[in-house]
Amino acid sequence: MSATRRQILARTGALGAGIAFSGALSELFPGTATAAQDLAAQDLGHSGYGPLVPDPHGLLDLPKGFRYRVLSREGDPLRSGEGPVPSNHDGMTALPGRHGRVHLVRNHENRHNAALPVPTVEGLTYDPAGKGGCTALTLDPGNRVLAERVAIAGTAVNCAGGPTPWHTWLTCEENEDKAGTNGYTKDHGFIFEVDPSDPRRTGAVPLTAMGRFQHEAIAVDPHLGIVYETEDAFLKPFGLFYRFLPEKPLGGVGSLRAGGRLQAMRVPGVPDLSSVQETGTSFEGVEWVDVPDPLAAGTPIRLQDFGRKGVTHAQKLEGCYWGGRCVYFVSSFARGAEGSAADHFGQIWRYDPARRRLTLVIVFGPDTDVQLPGESPDNICLAPSGGLMVCEDGNGAQHVYGVTRGGEVYAMARGRQNIGTPEQPEWGEFAGVAFSPDGRTMYVNCYTPGTTFAVTGPWRR
Template structure:
């Protein structure tokens, strides 16, 4: 049964439809946790509203000078991950290093970006492209000690994912070719970034992982399989992929050795938006992609043989946890060609059973003027539970979800970037926790701002 978000807010909270026990660490059906941290309090600085007892620090702001002297901090802060300072490029063992943290942060710059990622020799793929990644280094006290370019000359770097060997996979959300928009090289690839030493990874496209509008990735730490989402909001909609590396779990640079790219087929389900039953399970089939490089035909338009392939609108967040991969369809709209309407789904694929399961459904009986629509970047909280970045209309929130399925606000973007009389707030992106679980890092996409949030996390 679906309920309206307005009625739930009137009752003092909001909730997803369905049971979420399988999403989180701990046993399914665990007792319902205390909901959240209380109401959000207005920030006197007008940047970030948080619950009582929580505070934030602005780590980086678009337009300020990079500490490296390479130029200004780039705009459009998006996907992000946190690494212990002792880790990177396989030279760590998952420990806390010296207690510091490295944050690797994407910049989703298109050709119109006012603040590009500075082109740095040895780290630049296409000098005409304005996107890429930067790395912030924090000391034990959480103070920024360094900030530098880690990847440049890439385009529309949206999200990505971390590897088991402590590198970051940065994804280009575009299919533009050389000669388009002034680009000198083809785009639509994944790039590996070593936060500890970006020059060690360079700017090498992982072409075997496909050329399409990448959103996010998640790596199976036991099998080495890489799962990838494709963000396409107009028809034909995107696909969900898995990449079988030739050298699984081979460490830094091993993905350059190539492998096999496959796309998800759910027999009898050509569009995931048609599924609205929480807990529904389907056998997953994996079909080889005929031409991963999309030399003449975009991957999602290629001929996958009898049975076709399964599409979904706005495939975005993707993360590994609980023995499988969780991925998000941010929304679906029948008016734009989807089989049905919803305001967000979270799916779970279990590689052990080969089954795909719908775990979370937003709407369609929801009021999109109120918080909670269009989930985007997501991560697991250290103590269990889910953190969700909202990318919808109106106010923009980071939400938490308890093991019992209750949703609560964690942060609200308080900086109004709209015109007079027409308030507007930028989306959140890149939510991630420090290795010790004590600090939440998150980006306000516009204006590009990176926050560190501390407080009495459960």
């Protein structure tokens, strides 16, 4: 949780600072919008769904016509009776269940000293010393909580991840501590598969062939089954962009345990992606180099010897998602003072596997005062309107912002839970925004105090 995460649109809209987009905004929504969604996006215009209405209960401000339900709060008892709801609500997905039910899988980005760890459960715990993991909520069609339980425990710093085509969640450890560090009894830095409908089907088995490093997010190619992975390393040497070639592609629950080959991206002549500044710049003939030691037994992967040509690094690789026939990934920022080749406020890259072509499609930046946190894109959630929802993580008031397909920015929600003092208020950032399979509900977490909301209203207005 660095100070700049999810600051893509902070202080835009209501506070007057703009966000500058360089590149085609349509790149963010490849193959996702219908004609009705395009019309909805145009209708939203600059004001979105209208001004935010103060919440009399002091939890969440929303536009008129929208309402929220609190699904879960940290410290309350889990409905399974396994212990209290853990803290630090982070990445999340919403997966379809039977009879219109929805399965939410929620990460808990707990470090070794977390006050409210994920409770250890026999058969679902990787390392008893790990405080992170996931919880799973089952909701009925009216967003009433039917069940809430531990889905995996004993992991560390579960930040983001991604859904699979077979409706499981790959939760990622943004941590690479080895056994004996911070009290851990096992090595960390792995991906774990979580089946929310039956967590014991997946258990607590690290997918070791997918690498041990500071994982952030993943995206699965639904045609070939290749899994793309980002590494969130903001200190030099910076992270890599990986692909995992599974032995059993698209094999369903548990198939990733069969292993595969981990590779890192090499863009010929480009050792650092931050050196590229012009949107539309493309590189042909992208190469993929086998990782010498995916378990990083002696040396972190990003420091390993990839040969004379090396591999391509980038600072703060975060969000990752599949669109059309390409994978998109985010570099949240780059700072020359920290070792990057050049500065930027956020980039989105598109990799076309069929053409082996990498293209810089979007560059972010504030169009007013650069000291305002209008920067650092992170995870991206596609919205029913055909646009985006983005969680804010900066200073001051915290928002969920929307971006229309036309590039207009609007405030969708504002957090009201003051974790500071009346004299110096402070609000926890949002995380894990996701929509129900039918597009009628937005689910979002407040990181601190850990709170999961279901937001309903005229999404397709």
